[in-house]
Amino acid sequence: MAQDPVKKAADLLRQGATMLGDACPQCGSPLFKLKSGEVVCPEHGRVLVVKSEREELKVKEEVIFSQVEDKLIQGLSKVSSKLEESPEDPEMLTQIIRYLEAIERLKRNR
Ligand SMILES: [Zn+2]
Structure with missing residues (x-):
């Protein structure tokens, strides 16, 4: 028994x-x-917890998103330190805005 x-x-x-x-x-x-x-x-x-393919995909997506987010934040921090050296450079601001936009879009997708 x-x-x-x-x-x-x-x-x-x-x-x-x-x-x-x-x-x-x-x-x-x-x-x-x-x-x-x-x-x-x-x-x-x-027990084998069988996750659906969809769930698995969701987990993978989450991992990729957070990797991309890390890279974007790293990039943003590089650009912002360059901005200190050349604050008059309009190219720098454009780059910062692009990074911020990308980060925001990523957050909206999660
Ligand atoms: Zn059971």
Whole structure:
């Protein structure tokens, strides 16, 4: 006979597992993440959390967006230090405005 899931869940927590917001697709019990990174259901054991392609894409998009944002901010900071050297250069302002626009658009897309 299977172990009482409530007792099993308590055991998992004692072992340092954390309770996830996701539920087991088979029984609906809350899922736990072990220290090893494995996701388990107290009743069914190891569960593979299958994410939809769309969700996966969303995660990738988020990663790319934040990389682009980092680069834009780096670029903006380079241009702004150049602006100190040549504050009269209209080209500098144009570049800054372009960076700011790009950052804003990126934020609007998230
Ligand atoms: Zn389950």
